[in-house]
Amino acid sequence: MSEESYIKLTKEAMSKAYVPYSNYPVGALIITDKGNQYTGCNVENASYPLGNCAEASAIASMVMGGENKINKIYVMTRNDEGGIPCGGCRQRIREFSDESTEVIMCSPDGIKDRIHLSKLLPQSFGPEHL
Numbered sequence: 001m002s003e004e005s006y007i008k009l010t011k012e013a014m015s016k017a018y019v020p021y022s023n024y025p026v027g028a029l030i031i032t033d034k035g036n037q038y039t040g041c042n043v044e045n046a047s048y049p050l051g052n053c054a055e056a057s058a059i060a061s062m063v064m065g066g067e068n069k070i071n072k073i074y075v076m077t078r079n080d081e082g083g084i085p086c087g088g089c090r091q092r093i094r095e096f097s098d099e100s101t102e103v104i105m106c107s108p109d110g111i112k113d114r115i116h117l118s119k120l121l122p123q124s125f126g127p128e129h130l
């Protein structure tokens with residue numbers, strides 16, 4: 001699939017976001033090492049801390065699909081900088097990453113930046129430390 005179609009899928013995921021409190025929709029698309037796709041959106045709650053990030057819901061979907069290796073993750077928001085994963089989501093992505101895992105920050109009109117997870121979360125803690 002082309003990068004253009006990945007952007008389209010990420011935008012579709014963002015359009016599903018349930019964000020009555022922040023009005024800040026986020027969509028995420030994971031491409032696994034096997035080339036499969038899993039999407040997620042943020043889902044908020046009247047009890048604010050219970051909301052889920054888009055990356056977390058895409059990861060849950062990937063795990064339900066029986067996979068655990070993120071090759072690339074697209075994150076989209078409506079601003080011009082593109083979707084930047086929060087600290088918690090950097091750690092969530094880290095769990096299923098290796099040195100080549102890329103985070104691709106997008107806005108609805110396309111890709112704004114791409115960066116390796118290891119640069120977003122340097123000297124990180126992971127399963128191999130346990």
Ligand code: THU
Nearest residue numbers: 022024026042053054085086089
């Ligand atoms: N949000 C995400 O979905 N992913 C991130 O990495 C950053 C924040 C969501 C959480 C909340 O629903 C809204 O964006 C505003 O923080």
